[in-house]
Amino acid sequence: MLKVVDLHKDFGGLKVLDGVDLEVERNQVVGLIGPNGSGKTTLFNVIAGVYKPTSGEVLLDGERVDGLKPDQLYRKGLVRTFQIPRPFRKLTVLDNLLLAGREQIGERFLNVFRLIKWKMQEKELLEKAEEIMDLLNLSHLSDEYAGNLSGGQLKLLELGRALMSDPKIMLLDEPAGGVNPTLAIRLFGKIRELAETRNLTFFIIEHRMETLMNYSDYMFVLYRGKIIVEGEPKKVMDDERVIEVYLGEL
Amino acid sequence: MAFPIGYLLDTLVFAGIFGILSLSLNIEFGHTGLPNFGKVAFFMIGAYTSALITLSGKPFIAGITGAMIVSGICGVLISLPAIRLREDYLAITTLAFGEILRLILKNEEWIAGGVLGLKGIPEALSLKGVQATLYGHVVVVYISLAIFFIFLRFLEKSPYGRLLKAIREDELAAQSFGKNTVFYKAQSFAIGSAVAGAAGSLYAQYLSYIGPDLFMPIVTFTVWAMLIIGGIGNYKGAILGSFIYIGFERGARIMKDYLHLPVDPNNLMFIIFGLLLIVVLLFRPEGVLKEEKVKLL
Ligand SMILES: Nc1ncnc2c1ncn2[C@@H]1O[C@H](COP(=O)(O)OP(=O)(O)OP(=O)(O)O)[C@@H](O)[C@H]1O
Ligand SMILES: [Mg+2]
Numbered sequence: 001m002l003k004v005v006d007l008h009k010d011f012g013g014l015k016v017l018d019g020v021d022l023e024v025e026r027n028q029v030v031g032l033i034g035p036n037g038s039g040k041t042t043l044f045n046v047i048a049g050v051y052k053p054t055s056g057e058v059l060l061d062g063e064r065v066d067g068l069k070p071d072q073l074y075r076k077g078l079v080r081t082f083q084i085p086r087p088f089r090k091l092t093v094l095d096n097l098l099l100a101g102r103e104q105i106g107e108r109f110l111n112v113f114r115l116i117k118w119k120m121q122e123k124e125l126l127e128k129a130e131e132i133m134d135l136l137n138l139s140h141l142s143d144e145y146a147g148n149l150s151g152g153q154l155k156l157l158e159l160g161r162a163l164m165s166d167p168k169i170m171l172l173d174e175p176a177g178g179v180n181p182t183l184a185i186r187l188f189g190k191i192r193e194l195a196e197t198r199n200l201t202f203f204i205i206e207h208r209m210e211t212l213m214n215y216s217d218y219m220f221v222l223y224r225g226k227i228i229v230e231g232e233p234k235k236v237m238d239d240e241r242v243i244e245v246y247l248g249e250l
Numbered sequence: 251m252a253f254p255i256g257y258l259l260d261t262l263v264f265a266g267i268f269g270i271l272s273l274s275l276n277i278e279f280g281h282t283g284l285p286n287f288g289k290v291a292f293f294m295i296g297a298y299t300s301a302l303i304t305l306s307g308k309p310f311i312a313g314i315t316g317a318m319i320v321s322g323i324c325g326v327l328i329s330l331p332a333i334r335l336r337e338d339y340l341a342i343t344t345l346a347f348g349e350i351l352r353l354i355l356k357n358e359e360w361i362a363g364g365v366l367g368l369k370g371i372p373e374a375l376s377l378k379g380v381q382a383t384l385y386g387h388v389v390v391v392y393i394s395l396a397i398f399f400i401f402l403r404f405l406e407k408s409p410y411g412r413l414l415k416a417i418r419e420d421e422l423a424a425q426s427f428g429k430n431t432v433f434y435k436a437q438s439f440a441i442g443s444a445v446a447g448a449a450g451s452l453y454a455q456y457l458s459y460i461g462p463d464l465f466m467p468i469v470t471f472t473v474w475a476m477l478i479i480g481g482i483g484n485y486k487g488a489i490l491g492s493f494i495y496i497g498f499e500r501g502a503r504i505m506k507d508y509l510h511l512p513v514d515p516n517n518l519m520f521i522i523f524g525l526l527l528i529v530v531l532l533f534r535p536e537g538v539l540k541e542e543k544v545k546l547l
Contacts, residue, residue: 048426074428082426088419090483091412092543098409099416100427106409107429109437115547118409122546145543165427 001026001201002047002078002169007056009039009046009225016042018225020056024169024218029195029202031212031233034222035245040205041083043222044171048080049073060169077168081161081175083205085154089147093138096146096157097129098122100164125164132160135190137183152178159187163194169201176211188215209246213237221245259384261500266391267452269492272476273398273485274445280483280541281406282438283418285337288328288344289473291351292321292443294465296450298355298362301371301460310374314394314451321447322440329439334432349467356462367461374455387456394452395489398445402485405441407547414438415544475523479530481537490538498523 002024009017016039024030034040045051047058049070058066060076068076079100088096104125105111106118133139136156141149146157159175175191176184192215194200206212212219212233219236221229229239236242271293278284299320300313328347332340355362362368375386405411416424417431425431454460472495480491502519505511511518530537 050422070422070425071428071430074426080426082423086420086423086426088416088423090419090541091415095412099412099424102428104409104413107413109410112405112408112410119547122409143543161427 001061002203003057003059003062004043004047005057005059007043007046007058008054009042009051010054016225017046017053017056020222020225020227022220022227022230024201024203026201027195027199028217029192029204029215031209031216031219032203032205032222033207033209033212033219033236036207038222039225040222041173044080044173044205048078048171074165074167078171079162079165079167079169080171081158081173083173083177085151085158087146087149087154087157090145092143093133093146093149093157094126094129094142097132097160097164098125100161101125101128102166129160129164132163135163136160136187152180155179156183156187167200169203172202172204174205174207177207184211188212191215209233209237209242256381256384257500257504259388261496263384263387263391263456264500265493265496266388266395267449267456268473268476268496269395269489270391270398270449270452271446271473272480272488272492273395273402274442274449275473275477276483276485276488277402277405277414277445278438278442280477280485280488281411281418282414282435283337284329284333284435284439284442285341286344286439286442287341287470287474288346288348289446290465290467290469291328291344291348292325292446293450293453293469294348294352294355294462295321295324295443296447297454297460297465298368298450299447300451301368301454302362304372304455305368305370310372310451310455313455314374314448317447317451318444319447321450322444325439325443326436330436333435333439345467345470348465348470352462352465363461365462367459367464368454369459371454371458371460373458374452391452391456394448398448399485399489402445404547406485406544409546411544412546475527477537479527479537481539481541483541484537484539487537487539494526494538495523498526 004020004022007017007020020043032040046053049068053066057064060078065073065076105121111118133142138156138160149157155175155178162170176187191202195202204212216233219230219233220227221236221242223245229236229242271289275286275289278286296317300317303316304310304313328344329340332343356365358364373383374390377383377386413429413434417434421431476491476495477488479494481487499519
């Protein structure tokens, strides 16, 4: 589904990604872990088209996509969330979700006055948005400006927008950071379920590996811009290098 | 005495025309977050285009349509290089463009009369008598204002408007949800410029004379002041801002005739207005009418 080949990204002299190779299989939940500053978010930014790689390739369903813009990647079915939420502050929670909807008729200037057409689609999107708000415990905030949400709620909104957009693959950057643990567990459960039932693929950054362990099929460990270990969660967790890297951090 | 009503109507026409300009800045800046510091350029392009068209014998409707098309196209051409970059580049580019264009029109006589400008521009509605003509102007300007207001509110209350606002709030996030933001920013700028062009067309037919000195950078800043006072991001506020500003300006001029002040009331106007702007920014930084939550149609 998603393949990254010998990916490098430098900022000035700083080699943040130093030859990353990985592959995310279809309909799996794949984790990416690694200590602070190891380059996880940068890897997502390069895959999602925010940065151009210094060298290397990104392939989506076998097709080269490195260098494409975020909106082009969205159209190819790749959606990402941000570690530091980027809500549309002066839009309501509901509008934040609706905006993420795909191929909206009423977003074309020439269709603005074809009220009946876009309102029908808007209604469908509304139903979907309501389901998602329900799932994320955001329903009571539907009409609130996103700018008024708490950190945890913003995280949920990030995830909600990604769910709204019917992607094939979702890149989630610490989706449960700041979210209360009970809800976090429910979210990961839901993610698992979506992967199994809806033909969705997840690539998830998570700081705390224990959280991810029970819900992922496969894991990569990034350290100083390189994948140092990969495999099934159990195997990865027990790997000496991983323990060392994480202990080294403490 | 016929004078006061004439003065009132003249004030109304000015407030209406500047109200349209203020609306046009609101879609660009208030709604999409694009700072246009060359607003006057598109006002001027509209005025000249319309004047040239109507002077050649075509009707006003051709003049205003032409003005909107030419201003809109210029808007896209000017903004495209800068719109891909950060907002400040757009601000600088547009600011420079306005002045350069004015100087070209001033110095190149063959384009549109140079310093002398264009005279004898026909009115949109030619009626008999000074008073009737003035009423005619009010009608034409306010019908236009109403059309643009309704049009822009309609946009605002559609998914299109929601998208423009999302770009203002966070362009990268909007891109991540599949929106071609550069394309939409160019469209917003084109719409704003076309509407400003229409205002220019109305201005030209009202004054019947236009020249380069009517289009100094101060016009741009006046429109900004109107929008800031009225309420950035609120289309009603944009119009209200124009009324407040023009009201102040005309009020000061009347005072000159009736009061004897130690300061020239024209200067006093600027002082009061400066104070008003400061007071608004201090106590109501969002303007008199602040941005509202928008419910789609
Ligand atoms: N735009 C940038 N310019 C310069 N350096 C950057 C840039 N973005 C990231 N970096 C650097 O790259 C390194 C990796 O950052 P990154 O955010 O990818 O880490 P991370 O693994 O996501 O960390 P965390 O777990 O804290 O989120 C850091 O040293 C960071 O300072
Ligand atoms: Mg990170």
